[in-house]
Amino acid sequence: MRQPLVAGNWKMNGSLEGVKALLVGIKAGIGTVARAEVAVCPPTVFIPEAQAALQGTSIAWGGQDVSVHASGAYTGEIAGSMLKDLGCKYVIIGHSERRTYHAESDALVAEKFAAALHASLIPIFCVGETLEQREQGITEQVVGRQVDAVIERGGVDMLNKGVVAYEPVWAIGTGRTATPEQAQDVHAFIRGRIAAHSAEVAQSIRILYGGSMKPDNAAELLAKPDIDGGLIGGAALKATDFLAICAAAN
Numbered sequence: 001m002r003q004p005l006v007a008g009n010w011k012m013n014g015s016l017e018g019v020k021a022l023l024v025g026i027k028a029g030i031g032t033v034a035r036a037e038v039a040v041c042p043p044t045v046f047i048p049e050a051q052a053a054l055q056g057t058s059i060a061w062g063g064q065d066v067s068v069h070a071s072g073a074y075t076g077e078i079a080g081s082m083l084k085d086l087g088c089k090y091v092i093i094g095h096s097e098r099r100t101y102h103a104e105s106d107a108l109v110a111e112k113f114a115a116a117l118h119a120s121l122i123p124i125f126c127v128g129e130t131l132e133q134r135e136q137g138i139t140e141q142v143v144g145r146q147v148d149a150v151i152e153r154g155g156v157d158m159l160n161k162g163v164v165a166y167e168p169v170w171a172i173g174t175g176r177t178a179t180p181e182q183a184q185d186v187h188a189f190i191r192g193r194i195a196a197h198s199a200e201v202a203q204s205i206r207i208l209y210g211g212s213m214k215p216d217n218a219a220e221l222l223a224k225p226d227i228d229g230g231l232i233g234g235a236a237l238k239a240t241d242f243l244a245i246c247a248a249a250n
């Protein structure tokens, strides 16, 4: 049985005061969430706030990106060991916003996957097609290639140490969510792709859905057999909405 994971990706939102209030709100309501694992990924500079607020609770925290380098002259980059120093459990890698705005390739994302593991962080590895690619009918080709890049880099056993997040780019921040059937189809495809290497890993690995998941559509998405949780953007910025999604994952 795969334990659901609901992770909030706060992206580049918030202020010191706002983050503190959000953490208080999430902490106050989390008592009702029993089965699902819950995590938040604040902007890097606010991770110490998450650490201070969430230490000793059941809520984990993580980063939104990691450098492929361990240390050195890489201005602006954050090493995995630094996230680990701040108590992070997870780190998001390969988010479509990184792939698009920072030209991150499949190969670079696979390197980041390895770098995260090297720092004992659990990568939340994002994959997903653009609207154009979906309309061209090449969703499986694109997502398959993204998944294969990590398997080629470190084998299916490396992939197994992370969590996959399927985020159709056209559903991110658009309010246009994938239907539960559309999402389930791609999740089943990803699991099948992994099963070609290891049936065991395919069965155990968690595959989250991300893209306009909200309190009013979370339950039907999460009811699908291959959807093991959510990676939440906009709705993770409001404690009551985020908690409602966490509750739907139970």
Ligand code: 13P
Pocket (backbone or CB within 6 Å): 009, 095, 167, 171, 172, 173, 174, 175, 210, 211, 212, 213, 231, 232, 233, 234, 235
């Ligand atoms: P939204 O939930 O705002 O669509 O964002 C999803 C996402 O990109 C999470 O990583």
